[in-house]
Amino acid sequence: PRPRAEVAPGAVHVPDWLDLDEQRRLVEACRGWRGYRQTRLPNGGVMSVRTVCLGWHWHPYRYSKVTEDGSPVLPFPSWLGDLGQRAVASAYGPSSVYAPDIALVNFYDSAAKMGMHQDKDEASLEPVVSLSLGDACVFRFGNTSDRGRPYTDVDLRSGDLFVFGGQSRLAFHGVPRVLPGTADPGLGLAGRLNITLRVSGLPS
Ligand code: MD3
Numbered sequence: 001p002r003p004r005a006e007v008a009p010g011a012v013h014v015p016d017w018l019d020l021d022e023q024r025r026l027v028e029a030c031r032g033w034r035g036y037r038q039t040r041l042p043n044g045g046v047m048s049v050r051t052v053c054l055g056w057h058w059h060p061y062r063y064s065k066v067t068e069d070g071s072p073v074l075p076f077p078s079w080l081g082d083l084g085q086r087a088v089a090s091a092y093g094p095s096s097v098y099a100p101d102i103a104l105v106n107f108y109d110s111a112a113k114m115g116m117h118q119d120k121d122e123a124s125l126e127p128v129v130s131l132s133l134g135d136a137c138v139f140r141f142g143n144t145s146d147r148g149r150p151y152t153d154v155d156l157r158s159g160d161l162f163v164f165g166g167q168s169r170l171a172f173h174g175v176p177r178v179l180p181g182t183a184d185p186g187l188g189l190a191g192r193l194n195i196t197l198r199v200s201g202l203p204s
């Protein structure tokens with residue numbers, strides 16, 4: 001089995017944190033959330049991943065309570081907050097407290113990727129929780145100064161938990177590629193889903 005690893009201070013990888021039944025339930029939840037879209041960037045680019053937001057809608061580079069077309073943002077379910085609390089307790093220890101109010105759900109087809117970036121649109125520096133489902137990917141975890149080296153490439157597989165807090169919260173990171181056909185056939189998902197949980201730091 002792959003061991004749990006602190007890749008950098010505050011960046012904890014817990015392989016196989018979700019069992020197959022929990023993964024199936026999360027995939028079903030992701031299928032129920034409607035409105036996945038490819039985000040347009042101010043530079044004219046379009047992200048290759050398809051994203052749906054819960055709690056707060058992310059547009060580059062801020063959060064709001066409405067989407068581009070004016071539709072309300074999907075609610076952030078309390079069960080997802082409980083899952084986030086259990087995730088942070090697994091990574092950092094049982095006394096940690098965590099109350100996320102944002103989920104960004106990203107769908108990657110076999111060609112999708114995400115360039116190196118920092119997540120700094122949240123007004124809180126509480127940790128980000130990442131849950132991976134379906135096809136594995138190469139996840140690139142970098143430094144806090146720029147998009148380049150040094151970085152570490154880690155395979156993220158279905159069921160893996162990663163928590164990014166402390167000194168790692170503002171690290172550059174990205175997904176250079178998905179590894180097509182690597183999902184458990186029993187999951188019934190072609191492609192990769194990633195759920196990140198975050199704390200907005202904004203008034204509810
Ligand atoms: C490190 N998502 O949504 S998850 C993103 O797999 C994002 O969809 C990727 O980067 C994905 O912003 C990577 C891992 C991750 C998420 C948030 C982080 C790593 C992070 C925030 C700070 C540092």
Ligand code: FE
Nearest residue numbers: 117118119173
């Ligand atoms: Fe990110």
